[in-house]
Amino acid sequence: MAQTKEERRARLVKRRIKRRMKQAMWAGICVVIGAAVVHHPAAPNVQAATTSAVTAVSPQNETDGAAQYAFLDAALAATHAEATGYGIHDWTTLNNEFLPVTQLASIGGQLVQEFGLTNANITSRQLSNESFWQVDGQWPNATNVQLVLTSLPGASGNGVDSAAQTVLTITALGSSLTQTVFSSQYDQVEHMVAAVDGTPQMSAYLSGFYPQEVDEADADRMAMAALTAVKASTVEGLRTPLETSISGYSAKAPVYILTGDNRRMNVQAAIHQDSFRHGTDVYVGSPIITTAY
Numbered sequence: 001m002a003q004t005k006e007e008r009r010a011r012l013v014k015r016r017i018k019r020r021m022k023q024a025m026w027a028g029i030c031v032v033i034g035a036a037v038v039h040h041p042a043a044p045n046v047q048a049a050t051t052s053a054v055t056a057v058s059p060q061n062e063t064d065g066a067a068q069y070a071f072l073d074a075a076l077a078a079t080h081a082e083a084t085g086y087g088i089h090d091w092t093t094l095n096n097e098f099l100p101v102t103q104l105a106s107i108g109g110q111l112v113q114e115f116g117l118t119n120a121n122i123t124s125r126q127l128s129n130e131s132f133w134q135v136d137g138q139w140p141n142a143t144n145v146q147l148v149l150t151s152l153p154g155a156s157g158n159g160v161d162s163a164a165q166t167v168l169t170i171t172a173l174g175s176s177l178t179q180t181v182f183s184s185q186y187d188q189v190e191h192m193v194a195a196v197d198g199t200p201q202m203s204a205y206l207s208g209f210y211p212q213e214v215d216e217a218d219a220d221r222m223a224m225a226a227l228t229a230v231k232a233s234t235v236e237g238l239r240t241p242l243e244t245s246i247s248g249y250s251a252k253a254p255v256y257i258l259t260g261d262n263r264r265m266n267v268q269a270a271i272h273q274d275s276f277r278h279g280t281d282v283y284v285g286s287p288i289i290t291t292a293y
Contacts, residue, residue: 064202065186067254069179071230072206072284075269078229079222081208081282085175088186089290091167092198098153098164101126104133107168108149111192112137117145129153139188141181143174147192168198171290177206202255205268205285214280219244219271226269226284235265245270247288257287 076083094107101124112120117137124133131151139145147170154164170189174181182204190200214222220239223246227234232248236259239246249256249264256266270283270293283289 063183063187064190064254065183066179068186068202068204068286069182071250071253071267071286072204073179074229075226075267075284076206076208076282078225079208079210079269079271079282079284081210081222081280083177083206083208085173085207086177086182087205087207087291088170088172088182088189089203090170090189090193091201091203092169092193094166094168094196094198096163096165097151099131099151099166101131101133101151104131104149104151104166107196108133108135108147111147111195114195115188115192117147139172139174139185141174141176143172143176143181143185145173146171168193168196203285203287203290205283205289205291207291208282208284209274209277210280210282212279213273213275214271216241216244219273219280220246222271222280222282223269227267230267232267235259235263242273243271243293245289253286255287 073083105122105124108122111117112135117135117139120135120137122133122135126132129152131149133149135147137145147168149166149168151166152162152164154162156162170192172185172189174185186202186204190202193200210222216239223237223244224234227246227248227250230250230252232250232252235247235249237246238244245268247265247268250267253266256264259265266287268283268285268287268289270285270289272281272283272293274281281293283291283293
């Protein structure tokens with residue numbers, strides 16, 4: 001049924017509100033994941049320190065990046081969406097110290113130099129309760145890369161205690177999606193974290209576009225097809241007329257996280273109507289999708 005201008009405008013407003021809410025939600029989720037236990041499927045009792053490139057190698061000597069690409073590519077292909085881009089993300093606690101911005105700049109500068117970040121634009125600030133250093137730059141294939149180092153002193157009182165900590169986040173976003181580009185950049189992010197004695201806490205997603213608007217039932221079928229393609233069982237889901245998001249667990253994924261009720265989770269498929277492009281946005285991520293959609 002054709003929509004009036006008023007209906008389209010109302011949907012746009014709702015979508016913007018939802019996007020802002022999701023951005024806040026994902027910020028919180030990333031904090032939780034940073035503190036969560038991350039596991040390799042073959043070793044359920046191994047904690048975050050075992051998710052490096054060495055421990056996640058498959059029997060075929062496949063790198064973490066190659067394994068992650070194969071997993072996500074299979075999930076996206078099952079939805080029949082055309083790939084449009086990808087995101088690679090890491091959130092790692094480096095230490096339990098409150099470092100001055102000069103030390104953050106030293107750490108960040110090392111990463112910029114060693115890993116070939118070009119067109120670097122640096123932002124920093126030093127406050128009594130926060131040290132902050134950020135660089136935005138590029139890798140080949142028009143990949144946008146952001147490194148953020150944040151250090152907090154911790155706090156106590158009013159029944160709340162938090163330790164000092166320094167956190168590194170790395171995000172790489174690109175649209176030139178190939179197995180070679182994705183896997184090499186995924187491994188590169190892992191190596192960047194290891195270079196400053198951090199333990200990688202990786203997530204990645206592929207985005208796609210389906211050139212038709214789908215109803216709620218079809219969106220559910222697309223999301224379930226993505227999970228079925230990687231032999232994942234459903235963990236939880238959100239279904240609305242405009243959006244479907246289903247998460248699950250698959251033994252085929254390189255790593256998994258634990259949900260609040262202690263269930264394994266390592267794949268998420270999201271289907272979102274895009275009425276302005278007269279189609280449907282599709283995202284598949286592991287362990288989660290780390291972008292608003």
